[in-house]
Amino acid sequence: MKKPAPTVTPNTWDFLKDPMITPTGFREYDARWKYPDEINLPGITALGLGLGTQMHARGIKPEIAVANDYRDYSLSIKNALILGLMQAGISVKDIGPAVSPMAYFSQFYLDVPAVAMVTASHNPNGWTGVKMGFDRPLTHGPNEMSELRDIVLEGRGQARPGGAYEFVDGVKEAYLDDLAGDFKMSRKLKVVCATGNGTACAFAPDLFRRIGVEVVESHNTLDYSFPHYNPNPEAMEMLHDMADSVKASKADFALGFDGDGDRCGVVDDEGEEIFADKVGVIMARDLSKIYPNATFVADVKSTGLFASDPELIANGVKADYWKTGHSHMKRRVKEIGALAGFEKSGHYFLAEPIGRGYDCGLRVAVEICKLMNRNPDKSMSDLRRALPQTWATPTMSPYCADTEKYATLDRLVAKLVAKADAGEPLAGRAIKEVVTVNGARVILDNGAWGLVRASSNTPNLVVVCESPESDAEMRAIFADIDAVIRTEASVGDYDQTI
16 A cells, blocks of 8 residues: 655645545544545545554454445545455445444444444534444544554555455334334423434434424435534534524424434523533433442533532442543443443433443434433423533633644643642632543532543644533633633634633
């Protein structure tokens, strides 16, 4: 395999025959590039050859399920990836267009060890990428990604005989059957189904109807130009649109899905956005009644309520805070035998006997409907108000280049740790500890906290703050965290703020 050459650039002769791959596209737990600015089709083929070579090196049976999301260029990307996998001697099971959790499901349904899902997830159009894994339900983590990066960038992909291709029909229907099972709602439920014209359009409305939910459709026509907004249920633009739909239709709540269907966002019957970590606490309360003494994993961006909520404590729940990222989270859930994992971004990891441990926005949607069925006298806003009140920011992302963000974060972590070691306050309160498992989560003496970490998917840092006391304290925490961030010239503007 040819090494990707830095001399290959778009709109040149070599661009149509030689691999071009920007190294920063190999991220902590998947691969993402701007296409065709940062990777070309020969580069994608080199990625497939490298992935197949990695499978052989690790002794993985040479069979893989491959799928693509609904973007106008994703099929071309998938075909280029398949070409490389077949060159590496891999037997490819092409399941067609899919949401990411359908691809993960296919590993179990088709009994194949490996998966490669062509998707840019919630990134806007112009991005592409691959989520991949060898050990179901897990996906590549930092070790596997760095190994794959070295194979590809060093030109160590090895062609072998034995490559094959098969298009496998019917996986979508089997996936929907698996999600719905024999469950039917016994209470009337009217739900706004928001998909932002993304891939989940082809799944979510039908799934809701199958379980007896009345659907209020919101941008449920497939359109890869995303004419209304980029489907991302963590973005306030989508959440506000969902809230407007709830109010206009008098629905019981809204459920929204991202571009590849592995995340779910919630807006309640009063039009209030419930960030996914708080939805996780609502679900954990319900599930811990059925499964007492359960362990739940939460990412470091999530609310402190997993550890402090009196109802969870009474149900014997053990909270485990872990690194943000779908690969980190599902690996942690499996390693410690947790019942579920919850990420503030809207990834939920429901393990046996509820799910299979991978992140599936549609599985979460079904489980939320089941939760409401078990609480027929409660509205979603009732469940929200029943939680101890905290004030939290949305996930905010100041720009920081991929080539600089990790070094920048290292300096910021050192500054925040030094601030704590010196006994300096934050937002007028003493710093109790700084958790550095994933960036710096600065925890104050009353349980309030502020976090800064590096995004694994985009050229950004990530900032989240929460206070159990007041909106004013939450804003003060953000102001003091941001003041430290502003000491770094490499950090730019926020995508959204409070």
